[in-house]
Amino acid sequence: xxxxxxxxxxxxxxxxxxxxxxxxxxxxxxxxxxxxxxxxxxxxxxxxxxxxxxxxxx
Ligand SMILES: [Zn+2]
Numbered sequence: 001x002x003x004x005x006x007x008x009x010x011x012x013x014x015x016x017x018x019x020x021x022x023x024x025x026x027x028x029x030x031x032x033x034x035x036x037x038x039x040x041x042x043x044x045x046x047x048x049x050x051x052x053x054x055x056x057x058x
Contacts, residue, residue, distance in 0.1 A: 012038035 008017045010033040017031050017040060028043045 008040075008042060010036060010038055011040055012036050 004022050005019045006022060007019050008031075009015065010017055012033060013036040015033055015035040017033060023044075025042055025044045028041060030039055030041050032039050
């Protein structure tokens with residue numbers, strides 16, 4: 001399965017802040033936009049409740 005990179009953009013002006021793989025963000029981070037100076041707070045997109053099923057039927 002391919003690693004998807006998502007573009008993180010400024011919520012204020014839409015400038016590209018950085019790119020990250022889907023699970024790269026493990027906790028909330030803050031990044032300041034270089035263009036407009038807005039502080040963007042990022043959180044993990046998925047609440048990471050996806051638990052891999054263990055094969056018990058063996
Ligand atoms: Zn901005």
